Amino acid sequence: MKILVYIESTNNKIHPVSLESLAAAQKLSQSNNAEIYAVIFNKNLADTLTNYKLNGLIIADNDELSSYHPLLYLEAFKQLNAQYTPDLIIFGHTYETRDWVPRLSARLDIPFISDCINIDCSNGTSVSRPIYQAKLVQKLSLTSQQSILSFQAGSFN
Numbered sequence: 357m358k359i360l361v362y363i364e365s366t367n368n369k370i371h372p373v374s375l376e377s378l379a380a381a382q383k384l385s386q387s388n389n390a391e392i393y394a395v396i397f398n399k400n401l402a403d404t405l406t407n408y409k410l411n412g413l414i415i416a417d418n419d420e421l422s423s424y425h426p427l428l429y430l431e432a433f434k435q436l437n438a439q440y441t442p443d444l445i446i447f448g449h450t451y452e453t454r455d456w457v458p459r460l461s462a463r464l465d466i467p468f469i470s471d472c473i474n475i476d477c478s479n480g481t482s483v484s485r486p487i488y489q490a491k492l493v494q495k496l497s498l499t500s501q502q503s504i505l506s507f508q509a510g511s512f513n
Contacts, residue, residue, distance in 0.1 A: 357390035360414070360442045362433075363405065364450060365398040366424075370405075372509070373448030378408060379512035380475050380505075381446050385409075387477040390443075395436060397421040397429070414440075426456035433460050442502065449506040461504050468504040469496055473511045 359381045364371040381392045391411040396402055399422075402415045414436065420428055433445070445460075447453045449471055461468035473493070474484040481498045483505060 357384075357388055357444070358440060358442045359384065359390050359392050359444045359446060360436060360440060361392060361394050361446045362448075363394050363396040363401075364448055364452060365396065365401050368398065368400060370401055371448055371450060373450060373507070375408075376509065376512040377446045377448045377507045380472075380507050381444070382409060383512065384444075384475055384477055384481070393440065393442070395433075397432070424452055426452075426459065429456050430460050430463060434463060437464055437466075437502075444498075444502070445504045447504070447506040449508050453506050457504060457506065464502075466502045466504050467500050468506075469498075470506045472505050472507050475505075 361378050361381045363374045378394060384390055385392055393412045393414055394405050394410050395414045396405065397416040399415050402413060405413055416432055421432060447457055458468060469483055469485065471485045472483040473486060476482050482495055484493050484495050487494045
């Protein structure tokens with residue numbers, strides 16, 4: 357299994373929910389030895405990720421990606437998907453993610469499950485997410501070749 361984790365940054369700082377999403381990928385990797393690749397568009401922050409257990413760090417070498425632009429991000433991930441063909445693409449659930457990742461899902465024809473709070477690999481891979489204003493928790497099994505997930509803040513340490 358191969359996982360790409362997008363590391364979002366704002367004002368030259370990594371968004372904390374991105375690191376939580378990286379923790380989710382590492383949890384998944386413990387049970388199935390998945391390869392984890394972090395994707396970062398701010399090359400100035402790449403060194404801060406060297407302390408994390410990764411199989412690789414993908415740094416976008418394009419200054420146009422240093423500030424948020426959904427169409428450019430979409431194109432960048434379209435190219436990354438073609439190059440790496442990951443089983444999972446993981447994001448932190450942020451305003452930016454809500455803006456452009458559904459477009460990525462449609463463009464790549466990959467299902468997007470947003471707002472996840474847990475991932476379980478004991479019997480296949482499944483995710484949990486709150487529904488009905490968090491009154492219930494829905495458990496979904498991942499059955500497609502590729503999936504896109506976003507994790508809520510506070511879901512992982």
